[in-house]
Amino acid sequence: MSQNLDLKALERKAFRSVHQDGLWDIYLGGLLLVLSLFFAIPESGEGEPTFMALALLGVTIVFAFFQLSKKYITVPRMGQVNFGAERQKRKITLAWIMGGFVLVTLAVLLFSLYVWNADAHIDLSLAPSQGRVLVSTISALIAGLSTIVISYFKEFTRGYYIGLLMALGFFFTIWLDTTVPMIAAGALILLPGLVIFVNFLRQHPLPPREV
């Protein structure tokens, strides 16, 4: 043997190989593209139900594509694996942290609705431009940090770059009031994902079926 048998490295390599199909990139990039529809709604509110319906349909399609592709394309080629107790613990910790992110997001949303409500007695004394920067920063932090935390727990290295692009996409879309940054960020995440996915399909043909 030319190298020591490093069991931790062996496990890490096996774990990381599960994310090498590009599907997370496609999912997160697609999600960002679809979410940009929410920010494309004109100030007048014209066509709002159509934009909302399209965005929700898009989110459903992107999510279904991710789940079905994992099940019918990746797993038959990559195989099925269950990792040890340590990974299970990390999975549960991640679930708790993501639950916390959802709660924080909901709290921020509810607080924003309360402040914007005409009857609210809270005066943040912010100029409209300051308010926009605040909302942009909070959205960018929630989107970027949650993706980076997922990437850390899943040892998904590309996720750090995706998290940064998501944060930038959210920040500049809200701050500049244009969907271009979000579409650009989505495309920069989605396109490499597609290339990785095609390479994955080339490198992992379907194995013989078990009998």
Added chain:
Amino acid sequence: MTTPEMSDSLAALADIDRLIHEPARLQIVALLYVLDSADFVFLSQQTGFTWGNLSAHVTKLEEGGYVKVEKGYKGRRPQTMLRLTAKGRKAFQAYRQSMKLALDELPE
């Protein structure tokens, strides 16, 4: 001339578990040691072994009681999951220990 320490090391090498010592089987056992369970496809992808090669080695490990083969279905597709038994886990730990002992004590 062999020293008593050296002959101990050589004796340790003679006691090496040959079922695990074979390089291909060592890879399979090491991989299953760090995982909970995996199917043939995953093991084949990770080790680079062909289906037939993998199957032959797994059969030997199963016969030795080191690997448990669980046949089942995932949806309508047949699926065979492999996991290291307690005996296999113990044997791998003992193998690592004896290899370390034997090789560490050999002179440079």
